Amino acid sequence: MNAVGIDASKGKSMVTILRPFGEIVSSPHEVKHTSDQIDDLIREIRSLEGESKIVMEYTGRYHEPMARWLSDAGLFVSLVNPKLIKDFDNDSLRKVKTDKADSVKIARYTLDKWHKLKQYGAMDELRNQLKIMNRQFGYYTKLKTAMKNNLISLLDQTFPGANTFFDSPARSDGSQKWVDFVDTYWHVDRIRSMSLAAFIEHYQKWCKRNGYNFQPDKPAEIYESVRNIIPMLPKDEVTKFIVRQAVNQVNTASAAVEELRTRMNDIASQLPEYPVVLAMKGVGTSLGPQLMAEIGDVTRFTHKGALTAFAGVDPGKNDSGSYSQKSVRTSKRGSAPLRKTLFQVMDSLIKTMPQDDPVYEFMNKKRSQGKPYYVYMTAGANKFLRVYYGRVKEYLSEHPEIAEN
DSSP states (O other), rough: OOOEEEEETTTTTEEEEEEEEEEEEEEEEEESHHHHHHHHHHHHHHTSOEEEEEEEEETTTTHHHHHHHHHHTTTHHHEEEEHHHTTTTTTOOOOOOOOOHHHHHHHHHHHHHHGGGGOOOOOHHHHHHHHHHHHHHHHHHHHHHHHHHHHHOOOOOOOTTGGGGGGOOOOOTTTOHHHEEEESSOOOOOHTSOOOOHHHHHHHHOOOOHHHOOOOOOOHHHHHHHHHHHHHHHSSSSHHHHHHHHHHHHHHHHHHHHHHHHHHHHTTTTSTHHHHHTTTOOOOTHHHHHHHHHOOOOGSSHHHHHHHHHOOSSSOOEEETTTOOSOOOOOOOOOHHHHHHHHHHHHHHHHHHHHHOOHHHHHHHHHHOOOHHHHHHHHHHHHHHHHHEEEEEEHHOHHHHHHHH
């Protein structure tokens, strides 16, 4: 038995190799995340007699290069929740926190949990890809909002109110009618320079060319609304360039968001818990993959409370002796992206009001009691995660062949 404990950090890792009864095979030493040094480590591990198992903590993205390289080399790699390592054999009064000490502790944990370690595999790769894509999804969603606000700000100087003419939902590619409209009618004088009859004809052709339904009353409504508008920027080539560039930025960001949304659902559908998650109320093909991306493998959490703590929606505590504070703020120390997604799920439940759904009923009860918005939303998120944990764990235990593939 060769227990390889690896404490990963940015660009490098600390490695310790132990055998039972405290035998030191390799003292803590640094390995940089380069192909040469990782290959040297692989050769060292392969040269050892007996079975070897490698354990690393989930540490953001720092562990990923090492874990993937070692796994691709055919070695047994297991990724473990950092809290399990932290709590392991934690009975010493003297707290030592160094990379060397951590790698030794991980190696000792490896020996102690030898037969319970789960091997890193294809599902872990998919989860990693899904999480990275979700972070990109969040980035482009924020960028899309910023680009829209920028375009509206420009339109306030060329065509105020143009963004309010249509309330059509976005298409599957992310494009919106009002954005396409101002790409053509980027200045109010583009319309006022025509007669009403000419604009109606021009607008009808625009609708046909762009695949939008033509509503006979709409062009007259628009034409009437622009009569008294005073633009701040002139109708010239410079203004045209500025507005159309902003339109292109909105369309680019919108297309990226929708492409990521589609691909995230494709990847999430390959994970074993997908049908269970999608069956939950308030969750669809957009929020479902986002939840799965941020929660990851639910089996890495030892109990429901560990998951709610990870999300930062667990109730705080303030107890001392006989004193116990009844109302304490939630921790909010966990994953901010996960909390955001959970609140979106809660918003969906409030809008759809699904009957006989335990999460909605629990949250709605809090609302009816007059609880503040953040209180009932957080309580609902906590309840949702507990239900999520129970249903996914039960499904995976009933279908071990799916969970292991």
